[in-house]
Amino acid sequence: SQELEQSPQSLIVQEGKNLTINCTSSKTLYGLYWYKQKYGEGLIFLMMLQKGGEEKSHEKITAKLDEKKQQSSLHITASQPSHAGIYLCGADQTGYALNFGKGTSLLVTP
Amino acid sequence: DADVTQTPRNRITKTGKRIMLECSQTKGHDRMYWYRQDPGLGLQLIYYSFDVKDINKGEISDGYSVSRQAQAKFSLSLESAIPNQTALYFCATSDPGQTDTQYFGPGTRLTVL
Numbered sequence: 001s002q003e004l005e006q007s008p009q010s011l012i013v014q015e016g017k018n019l020t021i022n023c024t025s026s027k028t029l030y031g032l033y034w035y036k037q038k039y040g041e042g043l044i045f046l047m048m049l050q051k052g053g054e055e056k057s058h059e060k061i062t063a064k065l066d067e068k069k070q071q072s073s074l075h076i077t078a079s080q081p082s083h084a085g086i087y088l089c090g091a092d093q094t095g096y097a098l099n100f101g102k103g104t105s106l107l108v109t110p
Numbered sequence: 111d112a113d114v115t116q117t118p119r120n121r122i123t124k125t126g127k128r129i130m131l132e133c134s135q136t137k138g139h140d141r142m143y144w145y146r147q148d149p150g151l152g153l154q155l156i157y158y159s160f161d162v163k164d165i166n167k168g169e170i171s172d173g174y175s176v177s178r179q180a181q182a183k184f185s186l187s188l189e190s191a192i193p194n195q196t197a198l199y200f201c202a203t204s205d206p207g208q209t210d211t212q213y214f215g216p217g218t219r220l221t222v223l
Contacts, residue, residue, distance in 0.1 A: 033211060033212070042114075042215055042217050043200065043214040045211055045212075045214075088153070090212070096160075096166065097143055097155045100152045102151065
């Protein structure tokens, strides 16, 4: 099955700083989904990208899909404690369900 | 009210017991899924169903069974629970007519002793 590599695995940033999380695939991504999970809770859908070069924003979170559709980045501007959690990327590589990366754990310190 | 609900939210059981996890959704989606999440392994697909009469195994279906009682309900059973089934279990739904985005329930934390 398709593997999605996320980096970094974990991240600690000071409140107010910017950060970027990456999701890389060795194959073309035809639909890339970003989710946020608070520890021990369900996944909250953030954004979905389909077209090469596409960029979407929601509040202070921006996600991009590169032109080759093999890498996506999630950028958080001026991080806040409410941004803490696990960010997961998912992609439909099977035709019936999503494969997920292992997640990036984000901690925002005061 | 939440669109995708799961019951119970937490369960502790013993090896060999039969356990059923339930999922209900009010989104009107035909597609439903069961995943498990283990630390460091991400989410793995157990079963999926594209409609009431269509049920398929995912990558880790051994030791599990499912029942799609209605469009809105999809249950996961562990016939004889074992300790390595201790995990966080998620139900999800999607609509292929709406980008097929999956919407997840809050999860069930299952511990098998």
